[in-house]
Amino acid sequence: MDIFLQQLVNGLTLGSVYAIVALGYTMVYGIVQLINFAHGEVVMVGAMVSLSVIAALAGTVLPPLAIVFAGVLCAVPVCMAVGFTMERIAYRPLRGAPRLAPLITAIGISIILQQVAMIIWSRNPLGFPQIIDNPVFELAGAHISAVQIAIILGSFLMMAGLTLLVFRTRLGVAMRATSENPQVAGLMGINVNRVISATFVIGAGLGAVAGVMVGTYYGIAHYTMGAQLGLKAFSAAVLGGIGNLAGAMLGGVLLGVVEALGAGYIGEIMDLCHLSGISDALAARCAQDNHFVLFGSNYQDVFAFMVLIAVLVFRPSGLLGERVSDRA
Amino acid sequence: MTNLTERLERLRSHRAAPWLGVALIVVTLFILPFALASVGTAWVRITNLAILFALLSLGLNIVVGFAGLLDLGYIAFYAVGAYCYALLASPHFGLHLPLWVILPIGAAVACVFGVLLGAPTLKLRGDYLAIVTLGFGEIVRIFLNNLSQPINITNGPQGVTLIDPFRIGKVDFSRTDSLLGLAFSGPIKYYYFLLAVLVLAIIVNLRLQNSRVGRAWVAIREDEVAAQAMGINTRNVKLLAFAMGAGFGGLAGGIFAATQGFISPESFVFVESIMVLSMVVLGGMGNIWGVVLGAILLSFVPEILRYTVEPAQKAVFGRLLIEPEVIRMLLFGLALVLMMLYRPAGLWPSKRRKREFAETDPS
Numbered sequence: 001m002d003i004f005l006q007q008l009v010n011g012l013t014l015g016s017v018y019a020i021v022a023l024g025y026t027m028v029y030g031i032v033q034l035i036n037f038a039h040g041e042v043v044m045v046g047a048m049v050s051l052s053v054i055a056a057l058a059g060t061v062l063p064p065l066a067i068v069f070a071g072v073l074c075a076v077p078v079c080m081a082v083g084f085t086m087e088r089i090a091y092r093p094l095r096g097a098p099r100l101a102p103l104i105t106a107i108g109i110s111i112i113l114q115q116v117a118m119i120i121w122s123r124n125p126l127g128f129p130q131i132i133d134n135p136v137f138e139l140a141g142a143h144i145s146a147v148q149i150a151i152i153l154g155s156f157l158m159m160a161g162l163t164l165l166v167f168r169t170r171l172g173v174a175m176r177a178t179s180e181n182p183q184v185a186g187l188m189g190i191n192v193n194r195v196i197s198a199t200f201v202i203g204a205g206l207g208a209v210a211g212v213m214v215g216t217y218y219g220i221a222h223y224t225m226g227a228q229l230g231l232k233a234f235s236a237a238v239l240g241g242i243g244n245l246a247g248a249m250l251g252g253v254l255l256g257v258v259e260a261l262g263a264g265y266i267g268e269i270m271d272l273c274h275l276s277g278i279s280d281a282l283a284a285r286c287a288q289d290n291h292f293v294l295f296g297s298n299y300q301d302v303f304a305f306m307v308l309i310a311v312l313v314f315r316p317s318g319l320l321g322e323r324v325s326d327r328a
Numbered sequence: 329m330t331n332l333t334e335r336l337e338r339l340r341s342h343r344a345a346p347w348l349g350v351a352l353i354v355v356t357l358f359i360l361p362f363a364l365a366s367v368g369t370a371w372v373r374i375t376n377l378a379i380l381f382a383l384l385s386l387g388l389n390i391v392v393g394f395a396g397l398l399d400l401g402y403i404a405f406y407a408v409g410a411y412c413y414a415l416l417a418s419p420h421f422g423l424h425l426p427l428w429v430i431l432p433i434g435a436a437v438a439c440v441f442g443v444l445l446g447a448p449t450l451k452l453r454g455d456y457l458a459i460v461t462l463g464f465g466e467i468v469r470i471f472l473n474n475l476s477q478p479i480n481i482t483n484g485p486q487g488v489t490l491i492d493p494f495r496i497g498k499v500d501f502s503r504t505d506s507l508l509g510l511a512f513s514g515p516i517k518y519y520y521f522l523l524a525v526l527v528l529a530i531i532v533n534l535r536l537q538n539s540r541v542g543r544a545w546v547a548i549r550e551d552e553v554a555a556q557a558m559g560i561n562t563r564n565v566k567l568l569a570f571a572m573g574a575g576f577g578g579l580a581g582g583i584f585a586a587t588q589g590f591i592s593p594e595s596f597v598f599v600e601s602i603m604v605l606s607m608v609v610l611g612g613m614g615n616i617w618g619v620v621l622g623a624i625l626l627s628f629v630p631e632i633l634r635y636t637v638e639p640a641q642k643a644v645f646g647r648l649l650i651e652p653e654v655i656r657m658l659l660f661g662l663a664l665v666l667m668m669l670y671r672p673a674g675l676w677p678s679k680r681r682k683r684e685f686a687e688t689d690p691s
Contacts, residue, residue: 035455101668108664305463
């Protein structure tokens with residue numbers, strides 16, 4: 001039972017990071033119907049910037065928490081600037097072009113960001129210096145670390161903040177109006193361009209924080225980390241219903257949990273030695289090795305894609321969304 | 329001046345003129361590998377790779393250019409073809425089937441994979457399809473990476489080695505033969521083989537483009553609902569596009585495995601899909617000649633850069649600041665962005681595409 005709880009805790013942690021990244025996808029998609037393919041790379045830039053700031057400050061007298069905070073403070077504006085520039089240079093000129101065009105541009109941008117990150121931070125992964133001690137608490141047989149608690153709490157705070165922003169502020173009203181109908185919103189005196197820029201910037205800021213979280217959680221950042229993460233977060237957004245904020249959060253957490261539980265249990269489920277009526281040759285092998293796993297936990301990364309394909313095939317609008325899938 | 333144009337005009341209107349042009353191209357293509365080999369055998373290999381990429385781009389062009397279905401996992405079919413060849417013609421399983429058997433098997437298995445990808449995604453278009461195909465490519469790669477346990481099928485990340493080279497009759501593609509006083513080395517033989525396959529592929533593609541199916545593809549690309557209303561079975565037509573595109577990929581994969589002699593999952597990562605997509609986009613989606621041009625350009629320019637940028641950096645900075653591989657990737661990224669911004673229909677657009685990109689999307 002405690003492996004279940006343990007994987008649940010791990011899944012919740014991972015899931016809340018996915019949720020934050022998924023918010024970045026969903027906000028942009030909700031407003032301009034564009035998959036910002038490069039969002040995963042923004043998260044990567046966030047992780048890289050914060051880890052290098054943290055590493056630079058690690059030897060100083062500053063308290064560890066202040067150092068981490070400084071990392072976040074540096075990463076957020078950098079990512080926001082990246083998000084803003086991206087929209088301005090690559091996406092804005094293509095608004096209204098056939099939808100293939102911005103998608104291909106987005107792929108180009110993500111390649112450029114990756115390579116630039118590689119030039120700046122080299123091919124080697126960037127390590128998180130051991131500055132914060134990470135006490136581990138026990139909770140009903142499962143271990144949960146302070147970093148995990150901070151990640152879960154932090155992401156829920158950010159989600160709450162974003163919800164308030166979208167539903168309680170003038171900018172939020174403008175964003176919702178723009179996503180409903182940009183032309184009419186423009187006629188009503190909303191500066192559509194500014195709203196779209198703001199959406200990109202806010203999404204990128206959230207991505208930066210998510211990057212810091214991933215960096216601290218795994219203790220490592222790499223210039224290629226954004227692609228996988230972005231893909232998973234996008235799957236989460238689709239799972240929840242893309243364009244829908246609550247959906248992104250739900251999808252993120254669900255995907256994290258499914259992935260963690262899958263990784264924890266798949267080896268056991270796929271162990272053919274449990275089955276009765278296996279062939280003699282297999283039985284002999286089982287007696288020797290004790291297990292014969294068809295697909296082990298190294299298939300963990302397949303889950304997100306399987307979930308994605310299943311959702312798109314059976315419920316293209318996602319769990320909470322209403323948008324149709326076959327926009328082209 | 330007028331004299332010259334007059335003479336050119338007369339030359340062009342001459343009945344033999346088209347044949348003269350064709351003959352010139354044929355002779356050039358025939359001499360090309362020997363000319364390249366005199367600079368260095370590496371350039372023959374690069375040319376072979378460029379032709380291979382042209383083959384791949386032609387396959388992807390069927391899916392993306394003709395049918396308008398954005399496929400970001402195309403390299404998976406290349407991988408399937410390559411692994412088919414590697415597993416059926418290497419000591420890994422102890423099988424050494426002849427290439428006339430394996431290449432069609434590879435293409436056929438890739439076709440099946442194409443249908444496997446196409447079938448669940450029939451309803452999807454645009455962005456969603458792009459992401460699902462991307463996921464599909466990753467799934468294939470993860471399986472190639474991990475199918476070494478509990479039964480060793482793909483040999484995992486180590487890949488398959490000692491793959492048989494081509495052998496047609498008595499001609500062994502791994503050895504140098506001399507004929508009429510010319511030394512035909514392995515890469516040069518592969519060059520002629522690849523060139524023949526490419527010419528065949530271009531002919532097939534040209535015929536496809538003007539066939540019923542080709543027109544149906546364009547119809548669903550332009551307006552799926554209207555195409556359906558006109559009696560096109562969109563499901564079958566889309567599946568056919570995926571299958572045919574994948575078939576080309578599988579064929580190219582098999583040849584790739586044979587020329588390299590070694591394959592591993594490393595060769596079939598997402599970036600490779602993007603590379604092929606860039607070739608199609610750069611050349612001009614939907615235009616067969618444009619696609620071939622894009623593939624050749626994007627295969628050669630990075631190599632030329634590799635030979636110029638590296639020494640240039642060493643001369644200016646005294647050391648290598650930016651690796652050629654990084655420059656190559658940056659080039660792909662920039663090419664994609666700049667193309668979409670300034671020439672969205674590609675360098676050599678098909679007429680219909682050009683018109684489409686000139687319009688604005690009402691949605």
